[in-house]
Amino acid sequence: MIVxxxxxxxxxxxxxxxxxSGFGLIHAxxxxxxxxxxxxRVEGDVEHTVIVVQTMSRPQDTSIIxxxxxxxxxxxxxxxxIILVSPYTAYARQDKRFLPGEPISIAVILRSLYTAGYNxxxxxxxxxxEALSAFPGSAVSIYPYxxxxxxxxxxxxxxxxxxxxxxxxxxxxxxxxxxxQYDYLVKRxxxxxxxxxxEPKHLNVKGRKVVIVDDIISTGGTVSKAxxxxxxxxxxxxxxxxxxxxxxxxxxEKLKGSGVRRVVAGNTLPRVDDPLVEYVDLAPLxxxxxxx
Amino acid sequence: MIVxxxxxxxxxxxxxxxxxSGFGLIHAxxxxxxxxxxxxRVEGDVEHTVIVVQTMSRPQDTSIIxxxxxxxxxxxxxxxxIILVSPYTAYARQDKRFLPGEPISIAVILRSLYTAGYNxxxxxxxxxxEALSAFPGSAVSIYPYxxxxxxxxxxxxxxxxxxxxxxxxxxxxxxxxxxxQYDYLVKRxxxxxxxxxxEPKHLNVKGRKVVIVDDIISTGGTVSKAxxxxxxxxxxxxxxxxxxxxxxxxxxEKLKGSGVRRVVAGNTLPRVDDPLVEYVDLAPLxxxxxxx
Numbered sequence: 001m002i003v004x005x006x007x008x009x010x011x012x013x014x015x016x017x018x019x020x021s022g023f024g025l026i027h028a029x030x031x032x033x034x035x036x037x038x039x040x041r042v043e044g045d046v047e048h049t050v051i052v053v054q055t056m057s058r059p060q061d062t063s064i065i066x067x068x069x070x071x072x073x074x075x076x077x078x079x080x081x082i083i084l085v086s087p088y089t090a091y092a093r094q095d096k097r098f099l100p101g102e103p104i105s106i107a108v109i110l111r112s113l114y115t116a117g118y119n120x121x122x123x124x125x126x127x128x129x130e131a132l133s134a135f136p137g138s139a140v141s142i143y144p145y146x147x148x149x150x151x152x153x154x155x156x157x158x159x160x161x162x163x164x165x166x167x168x169x170x171x172x173x174x175x176x177x178x179x180x181q182y183d184y185l186v187k188r189x190x191x192x193x194x195x196x197x198x199e200p201k202h203l204n205v206k207g208r209k210v211v212i213v214d215d216i217i218s219t220g221g222t223v224s225k226a227x228x229x230x231x232x233x234x235x236x237x238x239x240x241x242x243x244x245x246x247x248x249x250x251x252x253e254k255l256k257g258s259g260v261r262r263v264v265a266g267n268t269l270p271r272v273d274d275p276l277v278e279y280v281d282l283a284p285l286x287x288x289x290x291x292x
Numbered sequence: 293m294i295v296x297x298x299x300x301x302x303x304x305x306x307x308x309x310x311x312x313s314g315f316g317l318i319h320a321x322x323x324x325x326x327x328x329x330x331x332x333r334v335e336g337d338v339e340h341t342v343i344v345v346q347t348m349s350r351p352q353d354t355s356i357i358x359x360x361x362x363x364x365x366x367x368x369x370x371x372x373x374i375i376l377v378s379p380y381t382a383y384a385r386q387d388k389r390f391l392p393g394e395p396i397s398i399a400v401i402l403r404s405l406y407t408a409g410y411n412x413x414x415x416x417x418x419x420x421x422e423a424l425s426a427f428p429g430s431a432v433s434i435y436p437y438x439x440x441x442x443x444x445x446x447x448x449x450x451x452x453x454x455x456x457x458x459x460x461x462x463x464x465x466x467x468x469x470x471x472x473q474y475d476y477l478v479k480r481x482x483x484x485x486x487x488x489x490x491e492p493k494h495l496n497v498k499g500r501k502v503v504i505v506d507d508i509i510s511t512g513g514t515v516s517k518a519x520x521x522x523x524x525x526x527x528x529x530x531x532x533x534x535x536x537x538x539x540x541x542x543x544x545e546k547l548k549g550s551g552v553r554r555v556v557a558g559n560t561l562p563r564v565d566d567p568l569v570e571y572v573d574l575a576p577l578x579x580x581x582x583x584x
Binding site: 033034035036037038039040041042043044058059060061062064065068069070071072073076077090091094097099100101102103104105107108109111112115116218219246248249 | 327354363391393
């Protein structure tokens with residue numbers, strides 16, 4: 001059975017997962033006390049195996065604490081196998097000590113979720129898959145791009161671009177599945193003006209339908225700048241395919257101003273109601289990945 | 293050495309604890325990313341034993357996550373004994389499953405802090421001391437009332453009242469130390485009007501200087517109502533002695549309207565700047581309790 005969590009975006013995902021999987025669905029109850037503490041409760045009997053859907057949307061820390069509390073509530077109800085489906089994993093980018101004195105935040109969060117009572121963890125496209133090794137139980141990151149591209153009509157005639165060399169394997173994997181060309185963006189400094197510009201390392205974008213593939217759009221700064229320059233270089237269109245549309249601050253305005261034609265995003269976070277963003281429901285994909 | 297945490301109220305407490313204990317003090321760095329995720333860092337070398345001061349003030353969930361991240365950061369810097377001093381412990385009132393399907397929230401939080409890397413936990417007057425048994429390391433709740441009463445000039449001529457029978461032992465312990473009388477408040481329904489009123493179970497408050505002792509003032513509703521009725525019953529004055537002045541919503545206005553003369557509170561949470569609330573610095577008391 002599925003328990004719909006309380007963070008923004010979780011209810012919709014849980015309902016879609018229930019419909020795709022055929023599992024029963026109940027909704028966790030929740031409230032916030034006047035002092036700001038959160039309260040959760042799961043009413044009624046639960047089965048041996050329970051799938052909690054709780055994405056780590058803003059406010060992330062509360063979403064994480066709620067997920068922890070839900071696991072304990074379910075333990076108290078004698079659930080024995082508790083699976084967390086968190087379509088978006090917060091803190092995934094702090095996956096190593098980039099500087100001394102930093103935490104490995106994602107490891108802290110994953111260990112806490114295990115300690116709280118989850119046996120298994122499913123997420124969609126975590127920033128780096130190695131980060132999941134911190135979770136002491138079984139942990140899976142689901143690869144969403146091929147499914148999303150198919151649903152969004154992105155195919156072999158598109159040019160798939162990684163925003164930097166670090167993200168090249170993501171673009172390569174998708175492009176190979178689609179039978180499309182791929183490349184990654186590099187920064188170049190103009191020898192005369194000193195201006196920094198980005199362009200594909202190997203390929204020419206002139207007349208091409210470009211798709212930039214990334215795991216997260218947060219502030220949208222890098223992608224917006226890249227889109228503008230690719231259009232300047234003659235690209236027919238620039239679209240963005242992204243698992244997680246975080247869209248912090250004025251990201252949406254930046255993307256609109258850059259000439260991006262469409263952002264295709266997973267429904268891992270609450271929907272932004274704007275025609276630029278086209279959501280692909282990833283619950284059916286998660287349903288296929290669950291080993292229940 | 294002491295590391296000052298990032299939650300509101302922690303810096304002040306850490307500075308006072310450093311001054312009372314003579315331990316060195318460094319400040320954790322922190323920021324919030326545009327998407328709402330928090331970042332922490334401890335710069336420089338750390339000693340074998342580190343005391344982190346991080347109270348669980350609002351927003352509580354972020355304060356808890358920051359505390360967890362700080363422990364991991366310190367583990368990475370090779371600290372070996374990491375002590376959390378959290379003057380106020382959030383979620384302490386959810387210390388059992390009052391209804392089926394509820395979590396034991398405080399147990400979840402304490403286990404997570406241990407998992408994150410803390411060996412020892414110190415707090416001030418947790419709601420129920422038994423809740424600390426969920427922390428797998430050593431955990432201490434410091435009793436603050438006698439110290440606070442002494443600092444605030446509360447002594448043997450006061451009448452110490454518990455707000456209900458469940459809190460009687462707290463009032464009794466303080467009253468015995470002070471050589472004062474004590475009692476607890478009971479609700480009574482007027483046979484004629486049906487109105488519910490509160491009064492001490494055994495004693496008469498006429499002409500007495502009353503001190504209501506409680507662990508937390510949250511919304512202030514119960515205490516304000518009790519104060520008004522005790523003054524109606526002829527009490528000379530009503531004061532409140534409370535470890536944690538949460539003061540949610542319009543609690544301060546309610547207390548002022550009730551005729552409460554003074555709220556004596558520990559500095560376990562950020563200070564409210566109002567003449568009604570007199571803070572007692574509890575860092576020296578914590579310093580005496582630390583077994584370092």
